[in-house]
Amino acid sequence: MSSIIGTKVKISVFGESHGEAIGVVIDGLPAGYDIDFDKVYEDMKRRAPGQDKFSTPRAEKDMPRVLSGIFNGKTTGAPLAAIIENSNTKSKDYSELKVKMRPSHSDYPAMIKYDGYNDYRGGGHFSGRLTAMFVFAGAVCKEILKEKDIYVGSHIKSIRNVKDSSFDKTNITKELLDELRENRFPTLNKDVVEDMQKEILDAKNDLDSVGGVIEAAIINLPAGVGNPMFNSVESVLSHMLFSIPAVKGVEFGEGFNISTLRGSEANDSYYIEDGKIKTYTNNNGGILGGITNGMPVVFSLAIKPTPSISKPQKTVNVETMENDILEVHGRHDPCIVQRAVPVVECAAAVAILDILLQGKQQ
Amino acid sequence: MSSIIGTKVKISVFGESHGEAIGVVIDGLPAGYDIDFDKVYEDMKRRAPGQDKFSTPRAEKDMPRVLSGIFNGKTTGAPLAAIIENSNTKSKDYSELKVKMRPSHSDYPAMIKYDGYNDYRGGGHFSGRLTAMFVFAGAVCKEILKEKDIYVGSHIKSIRNVKDSSFDKTNITKELLDELRENRFPTLNKDVVEDMQKEILDAKNDLDSVGGVIEAAIINLPAGVGNPMFNSVESVLSHMLFSIPAVKGVEFGEGFNISTLRGSEANDSYYIEDGKIKTYTNNNGGILGGITNGMPVVFSLAIKPTPSISKPQKTVNVETMENDILEVHGRHDPCIVQRAVPVVECAAAVAILDILLQGKQQ
């Protein structure tokens, strides 16, 4: 229930930050698709830590090992499983973190839920490290979407209060998405990168952290994909996206801003171009009544600042049940937004392939 | 797949705006609970149209008829089904709406998805009228939550640009939620009501519409409810909330605003009060790692302006495949935010009861 998701394409994620290995099983992939694992590993690397000074110097060099589901380079229709061994884990003393709950981490609710039996080392199964398997699964799904000419891409819309432009939601090209993919700090407006990075480094120097917003797009989805009501594209995508740690908000199209418009401003009027039905605007982010209308599907996510900071913080000791002070030392990402970019894209790719394979009707 | 949701408590919603009846089956309710149907009908009435000049004058007088699942006034553990007959439907000519797609409605994607076989009259299965069954189901679930001392309530946070205050997310009482429930325009700050209503009436006079934001809270949920990863409380709640027509954004706690904070500002530090673990702030909206931490669960939703407006709009005729102008006459809600308030509460109640009944561990 907890770590399995999907209807047609199901993924089952397992592992803990400091366990033997983390892994994923992708069940329900169609047979006969070529998977370019170089592309998959490229996405893995986009998420990997230690790539620059904006993220933790931890190295996760190891790439996933595929255990099943591929034969002669193609999907077989049987479950595709992959694991990453946790070879490079730094062994250390976790006894303090067992009793002193890190603020805004899963430590306390997980301890309550699992009666203290959860693997608390490095966050255990709740660790952001697990999102490496979201990326693997989604990168595989992207390869199948690619065959259908469907692409997923994204940019950093803001870091703290430094804002990038927004997508022109009626016109997002594969070329633009490809170009964004080339950058570790993908923005539409190159001029804001320096300010964004300064925000991160300032926070780092202050032993603090920052968050931001990611805007993503899925292009070339045909009209008629999705469902009314409980399996609307918004429902299925948001379900998946809120599974990514640190995501605290999801909006489609103009999102919260649409609540400030009048109907006459918000409505996306139709017109015909080259025999194809389009809309002048795309305030609804390509989804109406839970179903795609053929325009780009556009959504944004709020990423909270990394909760792991080195500044001393007030907390409680759950053993003594007394107030206490926590000082976490070690290597933390002052900002995870740039590393979350491929995670968001890949998580969305899994969800979209799942919806798409359900067929137009169900 | 489309109109069924839930894990332990499942609801299955059926019906079309102009069909014989709409209804819901609630499967998985625990046995032996008293359901106060007066309270249920009260919530139904909060959603019903025609209550005042801010909503459509259509009357949906009829209340649901319970067909099963109740014996001697208590739940039996068997599915609880209820229907509302569509007795009061105004018969009219829908031939124009069959071919002229209403902007920002489900008309066009539904036609594509169902190859034109969908019941397009009044939006068919996509109609907002179906949310009456969300309210029924959720109001029943609320009765069970009440036995566990858990309450759901909400207020209108904004209408267009007129803003109410936000909840003090660390301190939300049953009394406050009860008080909000008494009002058709529930706000924390009574002074903004007049301005909100003026926005709606202005739009109405202009044959236009407005949207807004609803902030909701669930109080007294114990810590340890929910799941890591794919069935996080955020995932399950957002999945349900995005099933409500017109919702384009969902955020938890500080939501998008948390992305502008630093970690040291955003983190909710712990302290002990009366032997109970609490947090000084509640920027995470009571959920960490997908699991409740015992603080109020707080979330907001963006509601788009009613897409049905009487102003002429550009559209296409899907039969002739030509650009066209649509003029929709009839009775429309200039704003559905106030009517969406009980829908949001009740949809959330279904999702939360579902999560809660899964037990602390799964």
Added chain:
Amino acid sequence: MSSIIGTKVKISVFGESHGEAIGVVIDGLPAGYDIDFDKVYEDMKRRAPGQDKFSTPRAEKDMPRVLSGIFNGKTTGAPLAAIIENSNTKSKDYSELKVKMRPSHSDYPAMIKYDGYNDYRGGGHFSGRLTAMFVFAGAVCKEILKEKDIYVGSHIKSIRNVKDSSFDKTNITKELLDELRENRFPTLNKDVVEDMQKEILDAKNDLDSVGGVIEAAIINLPAGVGNPMFNSVESVLSHMLFSIPAVKGVEFGEGFNISTLRGSEANDSYYIEDGKIKTYTNNNGGILGGITNGMPVVFSLAIKPTPSISKPQKTVNVETMENDILEVHGRHDPCIVQRAVPVVECAAAVAILDILLQGKQQ
């Protein structure tokens, strides 16, 4: 969880024997299919009681009323719901049955499961009456299968020890299935009917009951339908078939008898006829590795003798917790096998349509 089943086509059944109404929601039907409701009602009538002296004289005249999902005579893709009002329920005193558990009925386990809150009148939600909705749902699904030239039919293979012949599992025609459908006692060998009916009437005279075996077939399913492992055609069909009250065994092809054969006898060897791959025998009932091989899918079910008999029986009184004697008076089916025939066919039709619509790959 309990009364909902299916992956692509889901059915949700509700109601109690003596409640307001029983009903079913069929979610996930493809749009655009003509449903011949005369055929549906024909199947309803095949199951209905009171048709002859072999079943209870109770009359269930009323036919289901369709509430949604049909527009202009065709499926819309939205949930199809139907109910039967329980207008003709005979009101009587159930106080004895509340405390004296009927042997081999659900009374005792249901009382324990639901802490006594279940509607025990006439078996409540466990009543065989609910299978009327299986028939309705399956008869609708049969209409869609018909469009794909796929048919379901069955015969009474035995009543107690009186045995009919078995299907020639390599050669089952639509004509044969149509012919079986014409009879209330469908058998391959007409000569056994009299002996079967004598078994039933003898039991009736002795205030007793008898059971039997039904053999069913699904023809023209293409090869390649189904799944390996957990969603094998056998798994999905048996899951559905064991949902029918009184079914205590399910077997495919030669079933239990195959365990007495040697591999060289049991194996279904392939040959080519008219460019099509066939098997000389069909001991595996058309399913290998959980997937259809293009031969008829054949399966049998054991139906236990009706547990409701008028003979005095030993039981316990759960209130006094003392041994007691139960004498059930009233109108009971001395045999439900003949009425179970359409139930089996229709339940199988729901499951098979569900599997088929999942597509060849998933």
Added chain:
Amino acid sequence: MSSIIGTKVKISVFGESHGEAIGVVIDGLPAGYDIDFDKVYEDMKRRAPGQDKFSTPRAEKDMPRVLSGIFNGKTTGAPLAAIIENSNTKSKDYSELKVKMRPSHSDYPAMIKYDGYNDYRGGGHFSGRLTAMFVFAGAVCKEILKEKDIYVGSHIKSIRNVKDSSFDKTNITKELLDELRENRFPTLNKDVVEDMQKEILDAKNDLDSVGGVIEAAIINLPAGVGNPMFNSVESVLSHMLFSIPAVKGVEFGEGFNISTLRGSEANDSYYIEDGKIKTYTNNNGGILGGITNGMPVVFSLAIKPTPSISKPQKTVNVETMENDILEVHGRHDPCIVQRAVPVVECAAAVAILDILLQGKQQ
């Protein structure tokens, strides 16, 4: 969809006979349970081939490696994953088997379903080798059931026509199940073992194979476990059991034999002993209305003779589309019944733990 099963405890099985590794993810195990892996490996060994002359001399020495979900020797509540590396696979030429379909194997339907992209070597994902992961998962579940004093055991009820006695279904003790577990040919009547083994060796000498029946029991399940209708204990168990390759029939209690009894013979009358409600007989196998009644849950399965035989068999070549003769050489089990015994027990253990953890009510 295909290789994932379960509601509360879900298992996801992956791997192919000749791939890198096979494995299983067990999601939803409760936290805090000690798992005695020596017991788990004992069950693995009971299934392993090459233990005697009645099964294939292939050796699968390697035991599973646990990758996650265990911390300090206890379940953590996070997914428990384990893999077995396919180190010992004998490399050989599979080109003939790619085109000549083995009778009664999954070869042909799998080729059709997956358009020829399936890994056909050794049956690929359909291989009986995958049941090693059923055993692992079920053996882990057995450890949790043990804490609740619930036990699963079984015996060989028949090999071809050589029959063992049946369980006394009203009285099955832990001691009896323990004793059966000690034997590689577990039978109630020791005198039949020799004849059973002779059947197997005779078939082996004839390059042929035999099948049989396994009878299993689950004891100490409380009354009130399970569901009416679609998630009856019979439905859930049979769904799981038919996932085991070679199973062609499943029956509960007296199963098919109950269809030859009269109601007065078949009904399990109640009585009170030591304040506990029991039944004089247990023809229903401990399940009424889909729910346990507190008596032992008893069921039997028909296992077909191993389809892999060395005798020449008629088949088709799917490349040339011509009739052909297949001669399979190599090491095959002349009988898999004895190796299926732990598979049946463990598969049942997974299903029963899943049902049990759903709670009495749902």
